[in-house]
Amino acid sequence: xxxxxxxxxxxxxxxxxxxxxxxxxxxxxxxxxxxxxxxxxxxxxxxxxxxxxxxxxxxxxxxxxxxxxxxxxxxxxxxxxxxxxxxxxxxxxxxxxxxxxxxxxxxxxxxxxxxxxxxxxxxxxxxxxxxxxxxxxxxxxxxxxxxxxxxxxxxxxxxxxxxxxxxxxxxxxxxxxxxxxxxxxxxxxxxxxxxxxxxxxxxxxxxxxxxxxxxxxxxxxxxxxxxxxxxxxxxxxxxxxxxxxxxxxxxxxxxxxxxxxxxxxxxxxxxxxxxxxxxxxxxxxxxxxxxxxxxxxxxxxxxxxxxxxxxxxxxxxxxxxxxxxxxxxxxxxxxxxxxxxxxxxxxxxxxxxxxxxxxxxxxxxxxxxxxxxxxxxxxxxxxxxxxxxxxxxxxxxx
Amino acid sequence: xxxxxxxxxxxxxxxxxxxxxxxxxxxxxxxxxxxxxxxxxxxxxxxxxxxxxxxxxxxxxxxxxxxxxxxxxxxxxxxxxxxxxxxxxxxxxxxxxxxxxxxxxxxxxxxxxxxxxxxxxxxxxxxxxxxxxxxxxxxxxxxxxxxxxxxxxxxxxxxxxxxxxxxxxxxxxxxxxxxxxxxxxxxxxxxxxxxxxxxxxxxxxxxxxxxxxxxxxxxxxxxxxxxxxxxxxxxxxxxxxxxxxxxxxxxxxxxxxxxxxxxxxxxxxxxxxxxxxxxxxxxxxxxxxxxxxxxxxxxxxxxxxxxxxxxxxxxxxxxxxxxxxxxxxxxxxxxxxxxxxxxxxxxxxxxxxxxxxxxxxxxxxxxxxxxxxxxxxxxxxxxxxxxxxxxxxxxxxxxxxxxxxxxxxxxxxxxxxxxxxxxxxxxxxxxxxxxxxxxxxxxxxxxxxxxxxxxx
Numbered sequence: 001x002x003x004x005x006x007x008x009x010x011x012x013x014x015x016x017x018x019x020x021x022x023x024x025x026x027x028x029x030x031x032x033x034x035x036x037x038x039x040x041x042x043x044x045x046x047x048x049x050x051x052x053x054x055x056x057x058x059x060x061x062x063x064x065x066x067x068x069x070x071x072x073x074x075x076x077x078x079x080x081x082x083x084x085x086x087x088x089x090x091x092x093x094x095x096x097x098x099x100x101x102x103x104x105x106x107x108x109x110x111x112x113x114x115x116x117x118x119x120x121x122x123x124x125x126x127x128x129x130x131x132x133x134x135x136x137x138x139x140x141x142x143x144x145x146x147x148x149x150x151x152x153x154x155x156x157x158x159x160x161x162x163x164x165x166x167x168x169x170x171x172x173x174x175x176x177x178x179x180x181x182x183x184x185x186x187x188x189x190x191x192x193x194x195x196x197x198x199x200x201x202x203x204x205x206x207x208x209x210x211x212x213x214x215x216x217x218x219x220x221x222x223x224x225x226x227x228x229x230x231x232x233x234x235x236x237x238x239x240x241x242x243x244x245x246x247x248x249x250x251x252x253x254x255x256x257x258x259x260x261x262x263x264x265x266x267x268x269x270x271x272x273x274x275x276x277x278x279x280x281x282x283x284x285x286x287x288x289x290x291x292x293x294x295x296x297x298x299x300x301x302x303x304x305x306x307x308x309x310x311x312x313x314x315x316x317x318x319x320x321x322x323x324x325x326x327x328x329x330x331x332x333x334x335x336x337x338x339x340x341x342x343x344x345x346x347x348x349x350x351x352x353x354x355x356x357x358x359x360x361x362x363x364x365x366x367x368x369x370x371x372x373x374x375x376x377x378x379x380x381x382x383x384x385x386x387x388x389x390x391x392x393x394x395x396x397x398x
Numbered sequence: 399x400x401x402x403x404x405x406x407x408x409x410x411x412x413x414x415x416x417x418x419x420x421x422x423x424x425x426x427x428x429x430x431x432x433x434x435x436x437x438x439x440x441x442x443x444x445x446x447x448x449x450x451x452x453x454x455x456x457x458x459x460x461x462x463x464x465x466x467x468x469x470x471x472x473x474x475x476x477x478x479x480x481x482x483x484x485x486x487x488x489x490x491x492x493x494x495x496x497x498x499x500x501x502x503x504x505x506x507x508x509x510x511x512x513x514x515x516x517x518x519x520x521x522x523x524x525x526x527x528x529x530x531x532x533x534x535x536x537x538x539x540x541x542x543x544x545x546x547x548x549x550x551x552x553x554x555x556x557x558x559x560x561x562x563x564x565x566x567x568x569x570x571x572x573x574x575x576x577x578x579x580x581x582x583x584x585x586x587x588x589x590x591x592x593x594x595x596x597x598x599x600x601x602x603x604x605x606x607x608x609x610x611x612x613x614x615x616x617x618x619x620x621x622x623x624x625x626x627x628x629x630x631x632x633x634x635x636x637x638x639x640x641x642x643x644x645x646x647x648x649x650x651x652x653x654x655x656x657x658x659x660x661x662x663x664x665x666x667x668x669x670x671x672x673x674x675x676x677x678x679x680x681x682x683x684x685x686x687x688x689x690x691x692x693x694x695x696x697x698x699x700x701x702x703x704x705x706x707x708x709x710x711x712x713x714x715x716x717x718x719x720x721x722x723x724x725x726x727x728x729x730x731x732x733x734x735x736x737x738x739x740x741x742x743x744x745x746x747x748x749x750x751x752x753x754x755x756x757x758x759x760x761x762x763x764x765x766x767x768x769x770x771x772x773x774x775x776x777x778x779x780x781x782x783x784x785x786x787x788x789x790x791x792x793x794x795x796x797x798x799x800x801x802x803x804x805x806x807x808x809x810x811x812x813x814x815x816x817x818x819x820x821x822x823x824x825x826x827x828x829x830x831x832x833x834x835x836x837x838x839x840x841x842x843x844x845x846x847x848x849x850x851x852x853x854x
Contacts, residue, residue: 007517040477370851
């Protein structure tokens, strides 16, 4: 059965995605759920929880309130908490039971806004999707509310807003400074970063960008909205190894001609063909696609396996890439690969004798290997692959 | 140090919580019973040392856990097991939207669980199947699910468990149901009149606990869930002449199991009042047909230890949380009676066993602060400059911002006068030696292995 998970964990859920995306923006996220969603999020998916005062709460939904349709309790509690904590905005998100009951979150958000005076929106999560969906919806919501007009660039610098940067995909503390330094070195200016290290005001400056840099699948929905609403083109990719130069060129080109680009796919060199490339990269496709581009630059053909939702457009079936949700499909997709790059948990899905390169991913393995999550900007993919260990051999991952 | 991401301002929770009128605490004189602070939105502090249903279930030898739930719910339990290094004992079946439209989740549950079992490298003798809130709401025919699983896998004993937190406040909780399922498999065996079994508890009862001493002095053997090396070994505890648990969560199932087995059973939460300890010992003594022990010397030893501690900790404010000890108000009373300066107790619900201590504190220390551990305003309260305070428990440590804390849960398994002496020892040690709070309290399941790497 496709949904059976015998040996692999599941990715962070849509609810965690929303919370992570909005964490630093001074709002309040309320998960309408009995318990559990918040604990899972702040234990395994949120490394900022100990020290930062972000307002993420659960409603503590009970069976009686659910059955009797006591939505008034949720509205009353949210309004009261908003009065006490003064958030910039409120976002309501749902979990499985409210979804099954068909709760009208849009109407509830309207009531909260009316009574509290605080802008309130809802996002259609239900705990049954992964973080790409949730964070994507949250960033999309932000993009819909970016209202400043885009000004023409008067300077030679390319103004860039980064979309899709959350600890779920980029848990190494140096990632943002590295990205910012790289952009500066390429003659670009970071005007907005969605959403690590930036305030709500910073986020709004995305409207002044010449181009959006989508660094993970979570940023794609917002990028499309900004493109459609404000005419800002987007480029997908992370500056990894030898691919970084091509990414910089893509940013400049997009800023010049206004056309969006899947930069890491354009930079891949392996010819499309019948035979599957021997190196499989499994996980978030923008990061790993960038790693693949760097590896192919060094002559190692690769293919991507994306176990995440909403990523169909980020893989290239002609190169052997595939979207594979669920354990059964992932195992099947990795079969035949001589080398696999991915979160250490994926070693369990590899055949004995496969060469494995661990690349821990917070959104998958949580804090299990947190301190070993690399800064992708500093990653050297060819060296990483050369250091691969063998599944079933004397390794920590097998 | 708290990093602000919410807008700075001159009013609101952060300031209010330090002064009068904070909605996150109440003076005990003004506190309602049993819930001093009303339920509103809930904040979850980054303190995860308490056990959850995964940890408890892992105590059952040779048992595999299967959770049938949505992605978001599954992630927490899968990673709990992973951090314990026990991933090979837990699997999941992911429920999707389409499953809700297909039938009442019977098909997804039966086929998913069956598939997981077929894929396991070893056939477990027992499987805990955890159904969830959704199964209640779609009206799953649970009987049909287990009948079919039993037909397909007659060699496996299925334990009917739930992960349905929607019932947490108003019904039988997941913890109660899980413990009930665990004692349901105790085997009906001829009574061994020299055997006393301890079941349904998270932490092992130490050998020096007053109950353990009483059982041994009565010529009986004490065997615990934690000592079982196999499922058969655990099931043989059904021969016990007396079955004990220290957790009220365990009593729901144990009472029923004892009736089925025709045995006596007792629930003895770790009281921290002398009279409460003696009452518990008297119950055990009566059940075993022996004299209750004379505890005067033990009381005197505890008094002496507490008085000495009060001298050593003169002027040190103390905060207690409900994770650390099962009876925080009794501990507060005990410490205050001996001259310690207890200022705060972090407790969301006062248990019925603590009603007497609650009333005593209302009358004698009306200014004692009862703090919520989940109120939303607590998210914004500054936690620095707490090192002048001794915390008993990881939540109190985090909320107060102190590195001087007793890092235990559930009274560390201790019971009786030994628990009082143990707590005195731990408090003295905590005051003498600072701990790295940030490195410790986010770990899950204190006492279980935890291989996580917490944020630095």
